[in-house]
Amino acid sequence: MAVQFDSHPLLPKDLREQILANVRAALAAPLGQLGTVDVQDLAAAPPEWGPLVKKFAKEGWPALDGSRELTGAKTHFLRVLVRGGRYRLEARQHDGSTGLTSPLVRANETAAPEMVGRLAGLVVAPDFGPVGTVEMIEGDPGFVKVTFRGGRLRGLEKFVHAGDVFAVAAVLEQARPTPPGARGTRGRPPVVDETPVRVGRPREYTLLRAEAALSDGACRCRVFTRFENAFPTGRGVIGVRCMKLATIEGAVVVRVVDPSGAPAAAGGLLQVRASDVDFTDRPDPRDELKLRNGVFQSVRPLRNVACVVVGLGTAREERFPVPVLGAGPVTVRFAVNADEAARAAGERECTDFWSRVIAAQEAQRALAKAISRLIGAGKNKDALERATAGLAAAAAADRELAAELDRLKQTPVAKDKRVAELLDDAGEKLRAIRDGRGPIEKTTQDLTAAVARSEDPTRFEKEFRAKELNRQIAQHVERGEILEALDLYDELYDLVKQPEIKDRKARLAEDWQPRNAEHKAARDYITDAWRKLTGLVEIKGGLERLKEAAAVLTKNDDRLGLLNLLASFETTYGKLKDILDTVDPSAEGGQATLKDIEAISKDLRLIEGETHATLKKLEILKGK
Known part of the structure; x- marks a missing residue:
C-alpha cells in the first residue's frame, strides 16, 4: 500500500x-x-x-x-x-x-x-477482495466454479460468503511491448525481451454471485451477463479470473445514455426495471425504477447485484448486470433510433385508444341502466331527456373514435401483429356499441310516444312498463343474464296477469338448468366468482379457471352460459380500464402493471374470440 x-x-x-x-x-x-x-x-x-x-x-x-x-x-x-x-x-x-x-x-x-x-x-x-480462477461447469452454462487463491488456507472463509459478487476479467498472454524510446546500438534494432507477459482485460457487464459458502477452497457461482457468451475466448485468452467487490444492500440509480454519452432520446418511453434475483421475464411490480430528474431510481433496496433491464415499448430490451455499490448513478448505454421511438409512441397511442373504446362501452351500458331506473320509477320525461342527451353524446363519440381508428390503422405501427390485433378488437367493440344503441333508440321512441300520450297516464304507464320489461328480459337473455331475466318475468306477470308469461319463464328456467355437477360449477364461476374479482392480482389469478369454465360450457353446447361469459368481458375490461387510468408509467411498478394489463387483455380477447366462434356455430345448428 x-x-x-x-x-x-x-x-x-x-x-x-x-x-x-x-x-x-x-x-x-x-x-x-x-x-x-x-x-x-x-x-x-x-x-x-x-x-x-x-x-x-x-x-x-x-x-x-x-x-x-x-x-x-x-x-x-x-x-x-x-x-x-x-x-x-x-x-x-x-x-x-x-x-x-x-x-x-x-x-x-x-x-x-x-x-x-x-x-x-x-x-x-x-x-480487499479475494481473487479466484473461473472454471466452466459442463452441462450447467449458467453457473461456474471459482477456485480461490489461498483457498485452502485458514481464514479465507471470513472473506467469501453466499451472495458475494465478483467482477470478471479475462487473462491474456501477449508479447511484451517494446519500451517507448528504446534504441539499438550501432544501427541495430533494440534488443527485445521476448518473454510473454500476462495482462487482465475486464469483462464489462459480467458478474458472478456466490451461491453457497466456501467449500474446499472453491464455491459455485451464478453468472450474470449481458452477452450471449459470458466469457471471452480467442487469441491470447488463457483463462478467466474474478475479484470480490465490496457490494452492499441499497437503492440503485440508473442513468440511461446513448452511445455518445448524451441523455437517451425518448427517455419518457423507456422502461427500466431491476431485480437482485435474476433477469426474470415476469418481473415483480416493485422491480420498476421510477424516473426522477433524468435518472431511474429503485423504490426498494437491492442486495449486492442489480439485474437492470432497459426496454423501449415491445421492440427491444437489453440487460445490464451491475454491482450495488451505493455510490452515485450507474450509467448504461442504450441506443434509441428514431424508428424505435416512433414505434414505442405508436404502441402507447394505440393502447390508450383501446382504453377509450372500453370507456365508451361502459358509458353506453351505464346509460341503458339509468334509463331503465327512471322508467321503473315512473319518470318517463326524465328518462326521455337522459336517453336523448346520451344518444347524442354517444353519436359524437362514435364519430371521433371511428375517425381515430381509421387514422391509427394507417400508421406504420399498425403493421405489428400485436397492435393490429388490438385495433381489430377495438373495431369489434365499436361495432358492438353501435349494435347496442338500437334498443336504446327504440326505447327513446317509445318514451317520446309515452310522454305525448300522457293524458291517460295509468293505462299507458301499464302498457309502456310491460313493453319495457319485455325489452329488458330480451336484453338480459341476449347477455346470458338468466337469473335477472327470470326475476323480471315475475314482475311482468304481476303487471299483466297473462299465463303465457309463466310459460315463457318456465321454458327459460328449464334451458338454464345445468347438465351435470361440472357444468354447474363452471356456470357458478362465470356468473358469480369471476364477476366479483377485483384488482389486477385477482383477475390475473382467475384467468386459468375462466379458461377451464369456458371449455366446459363449450363442451355442453351451453348457449346461455356462453352469452353470460361474453357479457362478463365488458365488465372486466372496465375494471382493467379503471386500473389503467390510475397507472403512472414512471411510478413504482407502473411499467409492470401496464404489461400485466396488456397480457390479461390479450388472454381475454382470445377467450372472447373463441366464445364468439362457438356461439356462431350453435346459432347455425339451431337454424338447421
Whole structure:
C-alpha cells in the first residue's frame, strides 16, 4: 500500500507514521496467513513496487485505468489530503492477479487528527477482495466454479460468503511491448525481451454471485451477463479470473445514455426495471425504477447485484448486470433510433385508444341502466331527456373514435401483429356499441310516444312498463343474464296477469338448468366468482379457471352460459380500464402493471374470440 500525504502543517511526521501503522494493522490482522502487507509512504516507496506507483505519483487516480502486466500483488493507494482544515481520505486498489480496479474511489473525512489513522483503515479495508480462477461447469452454462487463491488456507472463509459478487476479467498472454524510446546500438534494432507477459482485460457487464459458502477452497457461482457468451475466448485468452467487490444492500440509480454519452432520446418511453434475483421475464411490480430528474431510481433496496433491464415499448430490451455499490448513478448505454421511438409512441397511442373504446362501452351500458331506473320509477320525461342527451353524446363519440381508428390503422405501427390485433378488437367493440344503441333508440321512441300520450297516464304507464320489461328480459337473455331475466318475468306477470308469461319463464328456467355437477360449477364461476374479482392480482389469478369454465360450457353446447361469459368481458375490461387510468408509467411498478394489463387483455380477447366462434356455430345448428 502506497500512502500519498499532502504537504501540510496539519500532517506532521508523527501523524503520518500513526496513519501508516493503523492502515497496516487494519489490513494485516484480518488477513492472517492469507497474505503479507507492506505499507509505505508513497514518497519512500521501494523501486521494486513497479511503474504503477510512479505513475500514480504523477497522475493520481487516472493512473489506475488501462491495461498493465499482471504481478499477482494487490496495490492499494491511499491519499491523505487537507481541505478547509479537515482531513480527507481517498482510497482505491489495483489487483495484480486480474487487472481489475476497485469500481470507485472510497472517501471519508474528519476534523479530528486522532481519528485519521482509524478512519484510514476503515476506508481501505472494504476493498480487499479475494481473487479466484473461473472454471466452466459442463452441462450447467449458467453457473461456474471459482477456485480461490489461498483457498485452502485458514481464514479465507471470513472473506467469501453466499451472495458475494465478483467482477470478471479475462487473462491474456501477449508479447511484451517494446519500451517507448528504446534504441539499438550501432544501427541495430533494440534488443527485445521476448518473454510473454500476462495482462487482465475486464469483462464489462459480467458478474458472478456466490451461491453457497466456501467449500474446499472453491464455491459455485451464478453468472450474470449481458452477452450471449459470458466469457471471452480467442487469441491470447488463457483463462478467466474474478475479484470480490465490496457490494452492499441499497437503492440503485440508473442513468440511461446513448452511445455518445448524451441523455437517451425518448427517455419518457423507456422502461427500466431491476431485480437482485435474476433477469426474470415476469418481473415483480416493485422491480420498476421510477424516473426522477433524468435518472431511474429503485423504490426498494437491492442486495449486492442489480439485474437492470432497459426496454423501449415491445421492440427491444437489453440487460445490464451491475454491482450495488451505493455510490452515485450507474450509467448504461442504450441506443434509441428514431424508428424505435416512433414505434414505442405508436404502441402507447394505440393502447390508450383501446382504453377509450372500453370507456365508451361502459358509458353506453351505464346509460341503458339509468334509463331503465327512471322508467321503473315512473319518470318517463326524465328518462326521455337522459336517453336523448346520451344518444347524442354517444353519436359524437362514435364519430371521433371511428375517425381515430381509421387514422391509427394507417400508421406504420399498425403493421405489428400485436397492435393490429388490438385495433381489430377495438373495431369489434365499436361495432358492438353501435349494435347496442338500437334498443336504446327504440326505447327513446317509445318514451317520446309515452310522454305525448300522457293524458291517460295509468293505462299507458301499464302498457309502456310491460313493453319495457319485455325489452329488458330480451336484453338480459341476449347477455346470458338468466337469473335477472327470470326475476323480471315475475314482475311482468304481476303487471299483466297473462299465463303465457309463466310459460315463457318456465321454458327459460328449464334451458338454464345445468347438465351435470361440472357444468354447474363452471356456470357458478362465470356468473358469480369471476364477476366479483377485483384488482389486477385477482383477475390475473382467475384467468386459468375462466379458461377451464369456458371449455366446459363449450363442451355442453351451453348457449346461455356462453352469452353470460361474453357479457362478463365488458365488465372486466372496465375494471382493467379503471386500473389503467390510475397507472403512472414512471411510478413504482407502473411499467409492470401496464404489461400485466396488456397480457390479461390479450388472454381475454382470445377467450372472447373463441366464445364468439362457438356461439356462431350453435346459432347455425339451431337454424338447421
